[in-house]
Amino acid sequence: MKQIAIVAYQQTDSVSDAGAVNEVELIMPVLARTFKQAGLKSAQDVGFTCSGSCDYLQGAAFAFVAGVDALGAVPPIKESHVEMDAAWALYESMLKIRMGHADSALIYGFGKSSPGELPIVLSQQLDPYYLAPLWVDSISLAAMQARIMLDRGLITERDMAEVVSRSRRNAMNNPHAQLSGDISPEDVLAEETYLSPLRKADCCPVSDGASAMIIATVEQAKAWGLPYVIISGIDHCIETHNLGMRDLTDSVSTRIAANRAGMNAGKVDVAELYAPFSHQEIILTRALGLDEGTSVNPSGGVLAGNLMMASGLSRIGEVFNRIVKGEARRGIAHATSGPCLQHNLVTVLEQGENA
Amino acid sequence: MSQPEILNQAFELGYTYTRSTGPVVGRFLTELKKRNIVGIKASDGRVVVPPMEYDPDTAAELSEFVQVGQQGEIVSFAWVKEPRAAHPMQVPFAWAMIKLDGADVPMIHCVAAAAESDIATGARVRAVWADETIGFITDIRCFELV
Numbered sequence: 004m005k006q007i008a009i010v011a012y013q014q015t016d017s018v019s020d021a022g023a024v025n026e027v028e029l030i031m032p033v034l035a036r037t038f039k040q041a042g043l044k045s046a047q048d049v050g051f052t053c054s055g056s057c058d059y060l061q062g063a064a065f066a067f068v069a070g071v072d073a074l075g076a077v078p079p080i081k082e083s084h085v086e087m088d089a090a091w092a093l094y095e096s097m098l099k100i101r102m103g104h105a106d107s108a109l110i111y112g113f114g115k116s117s118p119g120e121l122p123i124v125l126s127q128q129l130d131p132y133y134l135a136p137l138w139v140d141s142i143s144l145a146a147m148q149a150r151i152m153l154d155r156g157l158i159t160e161r162d163m164a165e166v167v168s169r170s171r172r173n174a175m176n177n178p179h180a181q182l183s184g185d186i187s188p189e190d191v192l193a194e195e196t197y198l199s200p201l202r203k204a205d206c207c208p209v210s211d212g213a214s215a216m217i218i219a220t221v222e223q224a225k226a227w228g229l230p231y232v233i234i235s236g237i238d239h240c241i242e243t244h245n246l247g248m249r250d251l252t253d254s255v256s257t258r259i260a261a262n263r264a265g266m267n268a269g270k271v272d273v274a275e276l277y278a279p280f281s282h283q284e285i286i287l288t289r290a291l292g293l294d295e296g297t298s299v300n301p302s303g304g305v306l307a308g309n310l311m312m313a314s315g316l317s318r319i320g321e322v323f324n325r326i327v328k329g330e331a332r333r334g335i336a337h338a339t340s341g342p343c344l345q346h347n348l349v350t351v352l353e354q355g356e357n358a
Numbered sequence: 359m360s361q362p363e364i365l366n367q368a369f370e371l372g373y374t375y376t377r378s379t380g381p382v383v384g385r386f387l388t389e390l391k392k393r394n395i396v397g398i399k400a401s402d403g404r405v406v407v408p409p410m411e412y413d414p415d416t417a418a419e420l421s422e423f424v425q426v427g428q429q430g431e432i433v434s435f436a437w438v439k440e441p442r443a444a445h446p447m448q449v450p451f452a453w454a455m456i457k458l459d460g461a462d463v464p465m466i467h468c469v470a471a472a473a474e475s476d477i478a479t480g481a482r483v484r485a486v487w488a489d490e491t492i493g494f495i496t497d498i499r500c501f502e503l504v
Contacts, residue, residue, distance in 0.1 A: 120442065120444075122442070123442055123444045126444070132379060132383050132387070132408075132495060133383075133408045133465070133466075133495050134466060134495075136494060136495050136496055137446060137466070137467065137468065137495060137496065138442070138444035138445055138446070139453055139466060139468075140442065140445075142436075143436040143438060143453040144436075144453075144466075146436030146437075146453075147434040147435060147436045147453060147454070147455055147466075148434075150434045150435065150436065150479065151433070151434045154434070154479050196437070196439075197439070198436055198437065198438060198439070199436065199437035199439070199474055200436075201436075242414075243414030245406070245410055245414060245463070246455070246466060247406070247455060247463040247464040247465060247466070248400075248406065248410075248414055248463050
């Protein structure tokens with residue numbers, strides 16, 4: 004099987020409101036920087052293009068098609084889209100390359116969440132008969148998950164505040180972060196509850212932005228003369244949509260995906276976890292069995308900025324950046340989708356020869 | 359230059375189809391219309407409310423309905439200080455996972471309570487029915503503390 008590697012990754016800043024900028028205008032500068040990083044001119048120079056976005060954010064069916072305007076898709080290109088985080092667009096692109104239908108691919112994800120009411124928009128991804136008509140929002144579901152953990156003594160509010168504090172402090176070194184600062188756990192605990200038991204700081208912010216990545220076979224990456232990071236494993240797993248039947252204190256699907264992706268075949272220097280709520284970072288860290296030897300969310304994670312439909316791809320991009328800079332040799336990236344960590348994807352990344 | 363005329367057309371989004379809810383979801387909704395709550399037995403014997411069509415672990419088709427109570431116990435809850443416009447209540451309330459009497463799996467619905475301090479994990483609640491029931495999950499208007 005051909006080895007596949009990442010050769011370029013770029014993202015926008017995470018901003019709370021991109022203003023009048025439309026999706027195409029969000030995507031185009033990121034694509035331009037990504038092509039430049041890879042020494043390519045346009046989507047004509049890769050074998051496949053796949054994007055991730057959500058029509059519910061734009062509020063119109065097939066709204067994602069407009070995103071293709073950012074590519075300049077003439078002459079025609081091989082293109083696809085997932086109504087999922089762009090981490091899953093990466094997954095589809097890897098299948099395309101492994102099937103021999105392409106040697107390289109451009110992946111991008113974008114979301115402009117600010118015009119709508121994101122937690123309510125996300126209620127419409129739930130069971131269409133039992134939950135969506137109640138408009139139960141994503142933050143309330145996460146709050147119930149956190150309370151189960153608190154009630155059972157699996158975490159304390161202090162543990163959650165420590166996750167937030169570390170995120171804010173790590174994000175001070177992330178130029179794209181929306182929320183950063185020298186915030187102590189005590190500062191977080193001094194905040195009143197927002198959606199009890201959660202404080203506002205326990206929840207990721209609503210952000211606008213986009214990210215993009217170029218992957219290629221190792222042969223192609225070498226031919227391009229680019230530093231590359233090998234994707235040694237990728238897998239995903241989903242749990243039932245019935246929240247009452249899940250063990251919300253664990254992430255079984257993350258653990259299965261990580262095992263299948265080969266996470267445990269070596270040391271994990273860095274892990275970027277898509278945890279939209281502070282307690283979920285603890286669930287994921289435990290589900291994956293990560294210890295002090297792994298730097299968790301050195302970027303600040305999505306508590307520092309959550310590019311809906313792109314944050315999963317960004318986790319992979321963040322690990323790519325660390326390995327290219329020589330700060331890590333091997334790492335994992337996690338992406339999630341659905342309420343309370345329902346659907347999870349794990350990618351294992353390893354240093355290439357000239358990374 | 360004169361102001362250009364802005365073209366206007368009224369538009370009402372309508373769906374030209376109806377959808378059958380099937381023998382499991384449909385049965386549950388029909389029972390709600392009669393102010394009754396039923397669950398279904400999963401492969402391992404657990405009673406699931408609202409009923410699922412398939413067992414999430416074994417993928418077996420489920421068909422054994424079970425009558426459950428209209429009262430139950432709060433398994434977890436989230437206190438909504440500032441309800442959103444789409445929420446079913448416009449005064450502070452709780453979302454809760456409620457395990458009804460006779461059920462093994464909690465369901466999610468809203469709970470009316472005057473204050474956060476009134477509600478707790480383990481608290482008993484009962485269903486409050488809408489004035490008119492139409493075979494929809496919102497036939498249960500909310501749950502209230504017993």
